[in-house]
Amino acid sequence: MNINATLFGQAITFAILVWFTMKFVWPPIMKAMQERAQRIADGLAAADEGRRKFTQAEQLFQEKLTEGKQQSAVILAQAHKRGDEMIEEAKSTARVEGGRIIEAARHEIAREREQVREQLKQQVAALALAGAEQILMREVDRKSHDDLLGKIGSSL
Amino acid sequence: MATETGPTSSEYIVHHLTNNVVGEGFWSLHIDTLVVSIVLGAVVFGLMYSVARKVTAGVPGPAQNFIEMLFDMVDSQVKVVFHGKNDLIAPLAMTIFVWVFTMNAMDILPIDVLPWVLSWFGIHYFKSVPTTDPNLTFAMSLSVFCLMIYYNFKVKGVGGFAHEAMSAPFGIKLAPVNLLFRIIEDIAKPLSLALRLFGNMYAGEMVFILIALLPFYVQWMLGAPWAIFHILIITLQAYIFMMLTIVYLSMSHESH
Numbered sequence: 001m002n003i004n005a006t007l008f009g010q011a012i013t014f015a016i017l018v019w020f021t022m023k024f025v026w027p028p029i030m031k032a033m034q035e036r037a038q039r040i041a042d043g044l045a046a047a048d049e050g051r052r053k054f055t056q057a058e059q060l061f062q063e064k065l066t067e068g069k070q071q072s073a074v075i076l077a078q079a080h081k082r083g084d085e086m087i088e089e090a091k092s093t094a095r096v097e098g099g100r101i102i103e104a105a106r107h108e109i110a111r112e113r114e115q116v117r118e119q120l121k122q123q124v125a126a127l128a129l130a131g132a133e134q135i136l137m138r139e140v141d142r143k144s145h146d147d148l149l150g151k152i153g154s155s156l
Numbered sequence: 157m158a159t160e161t162g163p164t165s166s167e168y169i170v171h172h173l174t175n176n177v178v179g180e181g182f183w184s185l186h187i188d189t190l191v192v193s194i195v196l197g198a199v200v201f202g203l204m205y206s207v208a209r210k211v212t213a214g215v216p217g218p219a220q221n222f223i224e225m226l227f228d229m230v231d232s233q234v235k236v237v238f239h240g241k242n243d244l245i246a247p248l249a250m251t252i253f254v255w256v257f258t259m260n261a262m263d264i265l266p267i268d269v270l271p272w273v274l275s276w277f278g279i280h281y282f283k284s285v286p287t288t289d290p291n292l293t294f295a296m297s298l299s300v301f302c303l304m305i306y307y308n309f310k311v312k313g314v315g316g317f318a319h320e321a322m323s324a325p326f327g328i329k330l331a332p333v334n335l336l337f338r339i340i341e342d343i344a345k346p347l348s349l350a351l352r353l354f355g356n357m358y359a360g361e362m363v364f365i366l367i368a369l370l371p372f373y374v375q376w377m378l379g380a381p382w383a384i385f386h387i388l389i390i391t392l393q394a395y396i397f398m399m400l401t402i403v404y405l406s407m408s409h410e411s412h
Contacts, residue, residue, distance in 0.1 A: 003291060005179070006186040010193060010286075010295030017197050017255055022247035025201065028208045029220075029227055030246075035213035 125153040165369050172267060172365050175289060176281040186289055193286040196258045204254070226254070233399060238406040240311075245405050248303075249398045252296065257394035259286045260357055263386060267364050287357040287393075290350065297350035300401050304345070307408040320411060345404055349397060356393050360386050 129149060163171060175186040207219050216224060230253060234246045262285045270284040286292045308317045321338045322331040360382075367379045 003294065004177075004182050004184045004186070006184075006189055006289065006291035007295045007298070009185060009190050010292045011299050013190070013194055013197060014251075014255075014296050014299050017201055018244075018248050018251045020201055020205070021251040022244060025204045025208045026227075026247040026250060028211045029223060030231070032211040032213045032216075032220075033224055033227065036216075039213060 121153060121156055124156055125149065128152060168369065169362075169365055171281070172271070172361075173283065174281050175283050176279065186283075186291060188282045188284065189286045189289040189292055192262060192284060193255075193259055193292060196262070196286075197255055200254055200258050201251075226250070230398070234402055237399070237402045238409070240406070240409045242307075242405075242409070244303075245402060248405075249402050252401055253394050253398040256287060256296075256353065256397050257390060259292070260390035260393055262286070263288075263357060263360055263364065263390060264383060267361070267368055285357060285361055287353055288361045290354045293350035293354040294346070296353075296397070297346035300349065300404060301342075301346035304342070304404050304408045307405060311409050312411060316411070345400075349400055349404075353393050353397055356389055360389055 176188040178185050178187050203219075204223055207223050211220060227250065230250045231246055234249055238245055265284060267284070271280075271282045274280075274282050283289065312320060322328060322334055324334060325337070326334055363382055364379070364386075367375055367382060370378065
């Protein structure tokens with residue numbers, strides 16, 4: 001063990017190395033490591049936030065979906081009801097219209113029958129008159145028998 | 157390596173334990189210790205600097221990853237032991253660990269390689285492990301000791317430090333005893349720090365030299381286990397030096 005001036009040389013070297021590390025090596029690497037730690041922490045926080053937001057969105061989506069389903073069910077029910085109503089309305093309108101047509105047809109028939117009967121009466125009267133003329137083989141005084149003919153006619 | 161024309165065993169051992177000295181008496185320098193420690197320091201800290209320049213907070217490359225692992229280890233140790241605010245201690249601990257580790261690691265090189273290569277260039281004495289030179293270990297431990305004294309005065313003030321030295325641990329009534337204890341305690345710190353590292357590495361180197369004296373066909377049986385075991389010693393000694401430095405400096409920051 002011989003201690004000599006090497007000790008001072010080594011002490012100076014040591015001091016320089018410590019100074020160098022303290023000045024140029026330690027701070028940038030430490031800073032980068034802390035920065036990365038911060039970044040990772042931020043990233044984890046962001047991931048948590050994202051997960052939370054996703055859950056929220058999912059919940060909102062479910063709510064909207066339920067709401068939409070309910071609304072569509074209501075609309076569908078309304079449409080069904082409206083359709084039934086329209087059918088009912090159309091049915092009743094048709095019934096009324098049909099009744100009216102039938103009624104009108106009856107009237108028409110009755111009127112035509114009356115007309116035909118009138119014509120028939122006259123024709124029968126004329127026929128009866130012509131028959132009587134033929135039977136009597138002579139000219140009948142129309143004027144003296146009009147009353148009688150009229151009676152026959154009206155009793156037909 | 158004791159060849160028929162070569163040195164005897166004791167000459168071989170002494171040769172390997174002799175530094176390359178320049179100068180006479182106290183004002184001489186161990187060129188081998190200085191050169192190896194400075195070159196290793198320049199290479200390793202240069203590498204760390206090159207990583208520090210391109211450092212990114214994003215995904216780190218392999219070199220950055222490795223250095224960050226080291227930083228994390230040192231930083232967490234400092235945080236566990238030292239509770240004050242001091243920008244020096246963590247880089248200091250880092251420097252000690254890395255530098256001591258690389259210098260110790262020179263022990264893993266086969267002990268004859270560097271002296272053999274250098275003998276081509278006319279350099280005949282070369283101790284390749286700087287930490288087997290007490291000059292280096294004492295230089296580091298005395299630097300730490302100076303820092304301890306400095307922080308004792310800075311943090312506690314002259315009065316506070318004097319009061320602590322006088323009154324702990326037995327109270328102010330036994331001031332001379334306390335002071336004596338304190339002096340012994342404080343002197344023991346750098347001494348143990350330096351001698352522990354020196355002793356361990358010197359003994360390890362010694363064992364390697366003795367193994368190298370064996371016939372070449374049995375060397376591996378002892379050399380390989382010792383080298384593997386030495387990997388542990390190398391790391392452990394660097395770690396102990398670093399940890400004790402942190403502990404001593406944190407002690408000088410805290411009052412008893």
